[in-house]
Amino acid sequence: MTKDYIWWKDATIYQIWPASYKDSNNDGVGDIPGIISKLDYIKSLGADIIWLSPMYDSPQDDMGYDISNYNTIYPKYGTMEDMDNLISGCHKREIKLILDLVVNHTSSEHDWFKESKSSRDNSKRDWYVWKPARYDSEGKRHPPNNWKSFFSESAWEYDETTDEYYLHLFAKSQPDLNWENETTRNAIYEYALDFWFKKGIDGFRIDTAGLYSKDQSFADAPIVSPGEELQFCGNSVNNGPRIHEFHKEMFEKVTSKYDVMTVGEVGHCSREDTLKYVSAKEREMSMVFLFDLVSLGYSSTDRYQYDGFSLKDLKDAIVKQCNFIFGTDAWSTMFIENHDQARAVTRFGNTKTLDNTFKSAKLIALMQATLTGTLFIYQGQEIGMTNLPRSWDISEYKDIESNNAYQDLLKTHNISDPENDSRVKRFMDTLALVSRDHARSPVQWTADKHGGFSGTKPWMRVNDNYKEINVESQVGDPNSVFSFYQKCLVLRRQYKDLFVYGDISVLDYENPQLFSYVKQSGTSKAYVVLNFSGEPAKFESSVPGTLRLLNTNVDDFKDDSLSPWEGRVYLVEQL
Structure with missing residues (x-):
């Protein structure tokens, strides 16, 4: 492919979830000064850009994705002065900063919505989506259609004041903005985008970027859950x-005026439809997240219906993501964790022992760092943080999605004794594997109480394994997961034509243990072989040329076999 070297293509982006990163004032909640205190750590990892999840003022019903004011900071996270200091602190270290752009909806506490719901003739009434009720033959009131929100309840909430329903694709405290209204759109551009660009930020991750435009017929959704009133x-x-x-319009009116990047959370759609968002000639976004890899094993309509996956499924997902951009003028991303996903080492590696945890975390690092697209790393991934223990009960889970799904299960099946119900047990087994909460537990900085995250009880319990898995024990240790990530990022930058931009060819596709592939750019080649199993695997290179080892996650290895969870990256030198 033709290489167009742009800063955000070659970059490694490090995502921060502010509530759980570092608490500077011992109130149990992470904050912006805490982030500032760790900027040198992030720089030492090798990150080029920080993506900061929502830090705007919010009631926190959905961890800040319910914004009540785009231009003020959530008080527990700090002040606007703190935010200015974060921007300058990043730039001083040659780190760029991008924020979350959440404009499909606001909080119900936003002044815009308070005005909108105050009366049907308010000037901001149609800034949100309002519809009259439907009534059945018996005169019983129903929502305008059968849509089930992404958070397991009706996507419509009745408002007695004006006798209409408002749309909320997520929580009922997150009413959807009406993008059909040009005045609304211009206000979004002014307050949610331009305000922050003028402050010097370097771009946005665009939340739910495929949802703004609703078919104005608001027809019922197809029946995918027979017998249920609400449908996906x-x-x-x-x-x-x-x-x-x-x-x-957003690009032309605002984004194009600045040297910034945008990455869209578009969700699942065809390659053809996805390219419409990120083809350079379309002038919409810089890149998108593709969810094939992180969604492996999930039902397409319910993440808590989990069926698992094979190594071939993983290969298919990787190839699809890497090949997405080839033959186009588009760009894409490579990520395996974020605030909405469980921990990669638990999902794709092995955490039965600490040795296996660290070894498979390094294996995942090897894979990610050699794959095509802009690389994203999520906080704690760089030290091998794992999912929360299966022994924790539902009271330890804080995410609105997890809790709503749990309550929906009890209600749907009229479960009165959840502790002894097999359906609840299966749900908790799945929750322990895929819940968003796994990514949101506090970062484990030290082996001290609360993992060094805070001097007081955190807003969410720290993972029980913080004494074994923490930053302090890994920084400076050449054999640690952290040091391995540093090495991987150095090599990714050194051989960016191969790893960031190169073509991928998978070898031995049907092998149930090994994931091996060649990355190629021009005449340059790298050979990557990864043992995604708990058993030794035979190793015999089928790649012509002399192999020079660039990186591996073991100290000693055998020429003819790979140990469990072992990976290697070779440079192929031509004969």
């Missing part, structure tokens, strides 16, 4: 009729 709404609201018009 995703296929009815994603990639709506005007979505590209809106993104082009």
